[in-house]
Amino acid sequence: MSSESVEAGRPSERRRSSRFAWLFDPRLLTTAAGSLVVVFLGALAQVSFGAYSMTFAQAWGAVFDPQVLFNAQAWNAFLLGGELPEVSTESLIVWNIRLPRVLVGIIVGMNLAVSGAIFQAVTRNELASPFILGVSSGAGLMILLTLVVFGGLSAFLPLIAAAGGATAFLIVYAIAWKNGTSPVRLVLAGVIVGTVFNSLQTALFFFADDIGIVQSAIAWTTGSLTGTDWAQVRLVLPWSVVAILLAVIGARQCNVMLLGEQTAKSLGMSIEKVRFGLSGVAVLAAAASIAVAGIVGFVGLIVPHVVRNLVGSDYKKVIVGCLFVGPALMVGADVGARLALNPVQIPVGIVTGLVGGPYFLYLMRKKQNMGEI
């Protein structure tokens, strides 16, 4: 008996060592490092190239311009929207136009990836995306309504879009509720609401009398980072911090959720509360990203997949992995969206779709059983 307990103590030691020991999983560290490299290279390209031409040296000189970097007034301008100090043109372009776009891409990538990961756990379906519960269609409809019918409100477009997404989610939940919900009913209700809202959205296109409005609507509904600056960072950052923090905390609930409804219930999980709570966090993250970038497809669907293949199915690692891989995909795709057809910029959602589709095809071919986690 005593020898047995000594042996049994071995794995326990490992657990006891530290609360955050799981973070030092080599697979997770490699994933994070690889993603950081991609983000860095993406940022390098984004900062160096553009309509105003400057050399690498000039661009990176501007990035590390001490006049900006150590200037409280500059940071005040960026983060709180104050008055911008007097700096060189290069610094102004890099810091006010090119860098914030990268930053928004990073935040949006994190939000979408985490949101998708949570929805895949909640529905126990690998094909779930942040937009599966009607969020995109609700947001899309409100975008069209604002642009076409209530033109005067377009200043509030980001907030209206996010609110529309959240409202659609609540409608989906209400439809799915019948003595509680189930993943299948939630997904079906999402499809129903999505169909109706998308029809309405398409109908609204006919009432747009200006090609500019149509283009703007398309940019919003496919997702674009064009023209994002510090205002967008300020808008999205607080919500994202909250959503990501809650997601990291909720990872353990996701893990238990993956054991199936019955087991989760018998382990004492208040399954409806947790499901609604987690969905709420995921919708918050998705809505925040919609508010600044529109409806960027595929990121939330693919990134959790990639991460799960890289680090395994432990959701604590999946969520953290998503925080790195999401930005990598988003920033990488935005390089293509902004620079590939220079000077024309295309919505980044088109690029993520072009990259994501084939990758998904590859996954489908490679893996035997897609679908269930």
Place this chain on the structure above:
Amino acid sequence: MVFNVGSLRASNGSEDAGDDTPTSNAAEGGASDLTGEELVLGYPTMEDPVVDGESIVAEPGAVTALVGPNGSGKSTLLKGLAKQLDPDDGSVLLDGRDVHSMGTKELARKLGLLSQESTSPDSITVEDLVYHGRYPHRGFFEHVTEEDQQAVDRAIELAGCDHLRDREVGSLSGGQKQLAWVAMVLAQDTDVLLLDEPTTFLDLHHQLEVMEIIETLRADSDITVVVVLHDIEQAARLADRVVALKDGEIQARGSPEEVVTEELLAEVFRVDAEVVPTDRGPRVTPLRARHDDENDADAVEAENSTEGETRR
């Protein structure tokens, strides 16, 4: 492990452990009792309830087996006891308290359930799976405590899956998976354990492994076990008390010798069988299936013979 059910069964469940002092309910750490009173259980999609007003008492510290043919409502009854299914009427009492007045986590610290079909991500290790059994014992932000580790180590040892500890669940056979799941529900460290057909679909070796675990729990006498079993012989061998169901009604209850009889097999399971008492409990040899036309006359006969002692 040697199954010496016959002699054990003669004594009271709480004395089985030998050197343990006999426990009473009031004593600290005494076995819990679980009672279902006048339970009416059904599913939202069905019009008629599956179980219509049955009462069941799980004897504290003992093993109660629910047996019955397919669709007899034994799993439904178990789900009702586990609060997985809300009863349309009646109540479930755990140590005298209505389970619906208890918080979900509080209940999960006292009552564990092993469901018939359990799913998990393939890449999770057995150890991580077993750690999930500690979920109800941990607060929202709490980290793994020493107590958790000990419970997990104990559960893994009791379930005999220490050699599987670092394996991924997806790579295990059906029987090994079941042992891992049993370990998980053991790690929950509950006073009452409900097991829904833990041996079905397992090969002989793993059936016996699971039965040995239940035997150990029974010898422990601190844990009240209710187990749904498909195999009536297993039930007779394993349980202190057997409850037989048919069409959602309890047909008989009592010790295995009282319940597992040729008459009951004819009436409840609609089979002709030979039941021979042995020291390992009654041995059941099924002979042939009964068909409806010959049922009526025999059923009356069977009913008469079981009515006296065992029928409600």
